[in-house]
Amino acid sequence: MTGYAVVDVETTGLFPGGHDRIAxxxxVQVDSDGQIEDTxxxxxxxxxxxxxxxxHGINASDTRHAPTFNDxxxxxxxxxxxxxxxxxxxxFDRRFVWHAFAATGYDVPLIAPTTLCTMRTGAQLFPTAPRSLAGACFHHGVTLDSAHEALSDARAAAELLRIYLAGGARHAxxxxxxxxxxxATTPWPLIPATGATPVRRGVATERDTHFLARLAAARTLPxxxxxxxxxLELVDRALLDRHISAREHDQLAEFCVQLKIGREEAGALHREYLSGLAxxxxxxxxxxxxxVADFLAVAGMLGVTVADARQILESPMLTGSETTSGRAVTVDNGSSAMSSRFTLNPGDLVVFTGSMDEPRDVWERRAGAAGLVPHPAVTKxxxxxxxxxxxxxxxxxxxxxxxxxxxxSEIGFARILDDVARSTAVGARTAG
Known part of the structure; x- marks a missing residue:
């Protein structure tokens, strides 16, 4: 089938031959006259x-559901x-796609002589127009719905291609x-299709349900x-940065399923945890x-209603037991709930990963100032x-x-550093 394939990739970085990958x-398939056929x-x-x-605005919680390039x-x-x-x-895009195929073991004919560039073509046809995609779109009145979203960018580039074809690109x-x-005539290797389903942005909000929703209603064993x-230790670790990630939702759900902890038991344990926090x-x-705001936020993450959370917060010294469907669950002033609370101490090793908002060396200096030791690799x-x-x-x-x-996260680590600083200050006053 002759025609054009307008491609856009969002990537983890700028270097396709190294560590960076397509995300x-x-x-967008376009016919010989520039009309869109399929996306x-x-x-x-x-x-x-x-x-x-x-x-690029892509979240790991979404890509964890996505196929690999091999798929x-x-x-x-x-x-x-x-x-x-x-x-x-x-x-840029061609090299990333070529390297992605090469990593799967296929040498495909994605080379300069089989490639056209709307940025270069635009510069030749309209020398005074901006070269960037957003600038070219604005100049030609093309809609760019969401910059750095692959399909939006590819659609916009396809529309530019249509305009350039109409403007005589074939001859110019x-x-x-x-x-x-x-x-059209260069053969491609035969690459088997796996039937992998495409995954769009935002899929995590549909697939990653709250871990409580994945549990059975209750269990019969104490x-x-x-x-x-x-x-409770797993809950405390998940709440360190006041955000339960998709990975942590999975961990909590898997733990409960393995031990046959139901929603009612988990809910009672969450209220016990909140009692300790109060x-x-x-x-x-x-x-x-x-x-108060932090307490209510934690309660919401644990599926505890605002009314129940306020009652717990207003009665921090309550002792006794809560009865859930006739089964008693011990509540002990929160001492058990908070006895294994995660803490950092001077000399603890901390590892950083990913492209952060703040430069990594800034975080490493802040960690060092708090007595922590930045470490290059993850060990036990x-x-x-x-x-x-x-x-x-x-x-x-x-x-x-x-x-x-x-x-x-970075935000969570900043919170932890603040806690470390407060603990250090309290310890200094007590020692004095």
Whole structure:
């Protein structure tokens, strides 16, 4: 099938021959006159951290559901076969796609002589127009719905291609027809299709249900002390950065399913955890608005209603037992709930991973100032991993998960550093 395949990729970085990977790809098939025939797009699991997420806006919680490039290689090949590869700044996109195929073991004919670039073509036809995709779109009145979203960018580039074809690109650009003919006649290797389903942005909100919703209603056996303490420790670690990531939802759900902890038992344990948190908040005899807001936020993450949370917060010294469907669950002033609370101490090893908002050396200096020791690799001796995205698929984050080491965000780490600073100040006053 002759015609064009307008491609856009969002990537983890700028270097396709090294560690960087495709995180999203879109292909818009266009006929010889520039009319759109079909569109296709998917997120891609890069098997590493997502790089500059502040630019492309892709979340690890979404890409964890996405196919790898190996899964979609056959489909991508079918969409590109016999068509001229087109992109805005085409060398960038073409090299990433070529390297992605090469990593799966296929040498595909994605080379400069079979590629056209809307950025270069625009500069030749309209020398005074901006070269960037956003600038060119504005100049020509093309809608760019969401910059750095692959399908939006590919659609916009396809519309620019239509305008350029109508403006005489075939005649104005030397060798245009030769490129099209070579692309149409160059054979591609046969790459089997796997039938992998494309995954779009936002899929995590549909698939990653709250871990409580995945549990059975209740169980008949009583919860042992070990089970309770292990579960509450897991809850505490998940709440370090005041965000339960998709990975942590999975961990909590898996733990409950393995030990047959139902929703009712988990709910009772959450209220016990909150009782302990309330006791900590009341330790100085005063509750400030920030403590109340934090407490209610934690309660919401644990599926406890605002009314129940306020009752717990207003009665921090309550002792006795809560009865859930006739089964007693011990509540002990929160001492058990908070006895295994996660803390960092001077000399603890901390690992950083991913492209963060703040430069990594800034975080390393802040960690060092708090008495912590930045470490280059994850070992069993590491106490905490700080990631640009808590659901990061970097090797460091995956190893941390296998070792049971908490993975927190930058915001969460800043909160932890504040806690360390307050604890240090309190200790200094007490010693004085």
């Amino acid at each position: 999203e790809i879109a292909i 296709w797009a998917t997120l891609v699991n890069p098997g590493r951290d997502l790089g500059p997420q502040q630019i 979609i290689a056959g489909m991508v090949a079918e969409l590109l076969r016999g068509r001229t590869f087109v992109a805005h700044n085409a060398q 650009v030397p060798g245009w027809d030769d490129v099209v003919e070579l692309a 919860i042992t002390t070990w089970e309770k303490e292990e579960y 006791a900590v908040a009341w330790a100085d005899g005063v509750l400030d608005p920030a403590e 001796k590491v106490r905490l991993v700080v990631a640009a995205d808590p659901d990061s698929m970097s090797g460091k984050a995956r190893k941390a998960e296998s070792y049971g080491i908490p993975v927190v």
